Amino acid sequence: MKLKMSLVGITITLLLVGCAKKELTPGVTDTEILIGNIQDLSGPMKELGYLLPAGANLYFQYINDQGGIYGRKIRMLVEDHQYNPQKAVAAAKKLIEKDQVFCLYQVIGTSTSEAIIPILEEYKIPLVAPATQSGTMSRPLRRYIFQTDTGYDKQMNVLIDYILRQDKNARIGLIYQDDNYGANALKGAAEAEARHKITLQKESYQRGASDFSGQVGNLMKGGATHVIIAGIVREPIIIMKTAAAMGYRPQFLGLSPTMDHRVAIAAGPAGEGYIAANFAPLWNSDAPGPVLYRKLHDKYADPKTLPLGMYSYYGFATATVLVEALKNAGKDLTRASFLQALNSLDYKGGSFPDFKWTRTNHGSSGKVVLVQVKNGKQVEISDWLD
Amino acid sequence: MTELLTGLSQEVVSGIALGCIYALVALGFTLIYRATEVVNFAQGELMMVGAYVNFFLVSRISANLGITGAWMYFIAFMGALLFAIIFGIILDLVINRPLRDQPVFSVIMATISISIILRALVAMIAGPFTHIQSSPFGDGVVSFNKIAISVQDVFIIFCAIVLVILFYIFFRKSRWGVAMQATSADPTAAQLMGIPVKKVYRLVWIFATLVATVGGILLAPKTLLDTNIGFIGLKAFPAAVLGGFGSVPGAIFGGVILGIIETISAGTLSYHFAWIKEINDVIPWLVLIAVLMVKPDGIFGIAKVKKV
Numbered sequence: 001m002k003l004k005m006s007l008v009g010i011t012i013t014l015l016l017v018g019c020a021k022k023e024l025t026p027g028v029t030d031t032e033i034l035i036g037n038i039q040d041l042s043g044p045m046k047e048l049g050y051l052l053p054a055g056a057n058l059y060f061q062y063i064n065d066q067g068g069i070y071g072r073k074i075r076m077l078v079e080d081h082q083y084n085p086q087k088a089v090a091a092a093k094k095l096i097e098k099d100q101v102f103c104l105y106q107v108i109g110t111s112t113s114e115a116i117i118p119i120l121e122e123y124k125i126p127l128v129a130p131a132t133q134s135g136t137m138s139r140p141l142r143r144y145i146f147q148t149d150t151g152y153d154k155q156m157n158v159l160i161d162y163i164l165r166q167d168k169n170a171r172i173g174l175i176y177q178d179d180n181y182g183a184n185a186l187k188g189a190a191e192a193e194a195r196h197k198i199t200l201q202k203e204s205y206q207r208g209a210s211d212f213s214g215q216v217g218n219l220m221k222g223g224a225t226h227v228i229i230a231g232i233v234r235e236p237i238i239i240m241k242t243a244a245a246m247g248y249r250p251q252f253l254g255l256s257p258t259m260d261h262r263v264a265i266a267a268g269p270a271g272e273g274y275i276a277a278n279f280a281p282l283w284n285s286d287a288p289g290p291v292l293y294r295k296l297h298d299k300y301a302d303p304k305t306l307p308l309g310m311y312s313y314y315g316f317a318t319a320t321v322l323v324e325a326l327k328n329a330g331k332d333l334t335r336a337s338f339l340q341a342l343n344s345l346d347y348k349g350g351s352f353p354d355f356k357w358t359r360t361n362h363g364s365s366g367k368v369v370l371v372q373v374k375n376g377k378q379v380e381i382s383d384w385l386d
Numbered sequence: 387m388t389e390l391l392t393g394l395s396q397e398v399v400s401g402i403a404l405g406c407i408y409a410l411v412a413l414g415f416t417l418i419y420r421a422t423e424v425v426n427f428a429q430g431e432l433m434m435v436g437a438y439v440n441f442f443l444v445s446r447i448s449a450n451l452g453i454t455g456a457w458m459y460f461i462a463f464m465g466a467l468l469f470a471i472i473f474g475i476i477l478d479l480v481i482n483r484p485l486r487d488q489p490v491f492s493v494i495m496a497t498i499s500i501s502i503i504l505r506a507l508v509a510m511i512a513g514p515f516t517h518i519q520s521s522p523f524g525d526g527v528v529s530f531n532k533i534a535i536s537v538q539d540v541f542i543i544f545c546a547i548v549l550v551i552l553f554y555i556f557f558r559k560s561r562w563g564v565a566m567q568a569t570s571a572d573p574t575a576a577q578l579m580g581i582p583v584k585k586v587y588r589l590v591w592i593f594a595t596l597v598a599t600v601g602g603i604l605l606a607p608k609t610l611l612d613t614n615i616g617f618i619g620l621k622a623f624p625a626a627v628l629g630g631f632g633s634v635p636g637a638i639f640g641g642v643i644l645g646i647i648e649t650i651s652a653g654t655l656s657y658h659f660a661w662i663k664e665i666n667d668v669i670p671w672l673v674l675i676a677v678l679m680v681k682p683d684g685i686f687g688i689a690k691v692k693k694v
Contacts, residue, residue, distance in 0.1 A: 042509065203656065204666065210407075210605075210608060211403075211645075213653065214397050217396055218656065218657040245529070247532075247534065262518055305513075
């Protein structure tokens with residue numbers, strides 16, 4: 001009887017062990033880590049939807065070629081949200097429930113990333129490096145979001161401080177996109193206004209606008225000597241060309257989305273001297289991140305289909321952060337160990353300025369470097385400012 | 387006071403140039419609507435396709451044939467127009483012919499599908515990248531009395547005026563123009579009177595793609611070229627309604643009015659009344675509603691009475 005009981009006991013114990021073994025972490029096997037990425041593949045930002053994952057894959061391929069992380073290779077699934085928050089929610093659910101990804105990574109856009117916050121909390125799944133510089137991603141603290149980029153609000157503060165250091169009598173104007181991107185820029189502007197006891201002349205535009213003569217005319221009338229553009233790519237081009245045509249030549253500056261090499265090319269002489277804030281080293285600079293990026297691009301990419309540039313560099317840079325956290329989580333990778341690794345990540349990888357995530361701070365370094373167009377080329381003109 | 391006047395004149399001039407782009411898309415709406423009573427919601431995408439074809443030709447001609455400068459732009463322009471003609475014929479075959487006896491509503495839905503398909507198709511063929519389209523006029527600027535206008539904008543206004551005059555004369559004076567009007571009024575009666583209705587429809591689609599292509603070629607250097615530039619059709623639509631849907635002078639008038647309202651409300655009005663900034667994007671629609679309350683058929687529209 002005793003023997004029978006102990007046999008039953010052993011069987012039950014074995015059964016439990018078996019069950020426990022079956023309860024593996026989603027997306028993690030002995031040979032693979034599956035991560036989920038939600039991009040805009042067919043909407044207004046489809047160019048980034050192509051370039052960001054392509055850049056990230058350069059680094060994943062490099063890591064995989066070295067045998068992966070503790071023998072596990074990284075595989076990334078990319079879903080399309082067309083820049084639509086509802087579709088972002090559906091894509092996140094699909095990746096988590098059906099594909100069983102280990103974590104989310106690089107979800108693009110402010111409103112789309114904000115839309116999936118409840119899902120992240122429900123499934124307790126981390127989102128590493130959302131592809132938006134909105135300060136709302138990490139302030140207030142989001143338990144499951146870890147941001148690598150310096151927020152638009154912070155960038156505004158740095159730009160205004162910089163302008164006033166150069167010229168303390170500067171009159172600053174701001175042209176902003178009238179949506180949640182612009183709202184975060186306005187928040188930073190309000191902080192700087194209070195600190196310096198100044199008032200910015202603010203002009204807004206609707207996304208998709210192709211004429212800015214009204215806004216530029218107003219800034220000219222208001223006598224702005226420095227104009228900050230919270231736009232994307234075509235806005236700074238059209239604004240600077242319009243101003244040049246009107247004979248108005250203030251110093252133009254812009255937030256990080258305007259730091260695109262096409263601004264320098266398409267704006268021509270009107271864009272000479274344009275200064276943009278950048279939250280990572282410039283892709284063609286000599287910092288360790290960009291050097292490795294160009295080396296991997298040489299090795300793995302076809303320049304015809306994947307040109308070198310800021311967006312694929314950005315994808316690459318965030319991948320280095322993700323991989324470092326995955327390594328730090330150790331051999332027994334679970335969501336808990338990964339969260340612990342994220343919450344204590346001390347990043348010194350050189351693809352971003354050094355930063356530290358803690359339980360109470362999931363934000364970036366808060367630093368930016370200024371990039372200026374000189375003779376049609378972008379060059380870094382400052383140290384890391386904060 | 388002079389400052390206010392200079393500011394306003396500058397905004398009016400820029401608004402006219404912007405409005406002429408709306409007008410060219412609106413003209414496309416008008417042409418198809420006049421003959422077939424169909425609203426072609428793919429008009430903006432036709433413009434996008436035209437701009438892409440032109441961009442492709444410009445880059446191919448300079449890369450493969452070594453031709454640059456004015457000739458490059460001219461050959462590419464002609465090539466794009468030729469493409470537009472073929473494209474118009476294809477669209478007539480694909481959309482118009484099979485759906486001819488179906489309710490107008492079905493054809494409208496088909497044009498919406500075509501717009502989505504074209505956006506996806508161009509993105510697949512041309513890749514996801516945003517391109518810079520150079521302008522044959524460079525960054526040239528004409529200025530007088532502190533009011534500046536780029537040479538590109540002057541050319542846009544010129545093209546819009548020429549096209550509108552041509553179409554106006556065409557509809558009023560030419561046999562084909564009259565045939566189009568007759569087809570629009572009553573296709574069956576027109577056919578009985580010996581009007582080749584099928585040819586009329588084909589011609590209308592060719593005209594619409596031609597106008598759209600010219601619009602796309604003119605717009606691309608002003609902004610960057612990507613598959614979303616067709617969304618400008620959403621602004622051209624109220625322009626066409628404002629001017630009177632189906633009226634050729636109405637299309638340009640509506641476009642220009644909306645363009646001027648847009649620049650003045652973002653400019654002088656916002657400068658003097660801060661609250662205007664908050665409602666900038668609804669102002670064109672407020673104007674549209676106000677006009678339609680007074681003239682339900684638009685400014686140049688003719689009230690149609692249908693006998694039942």
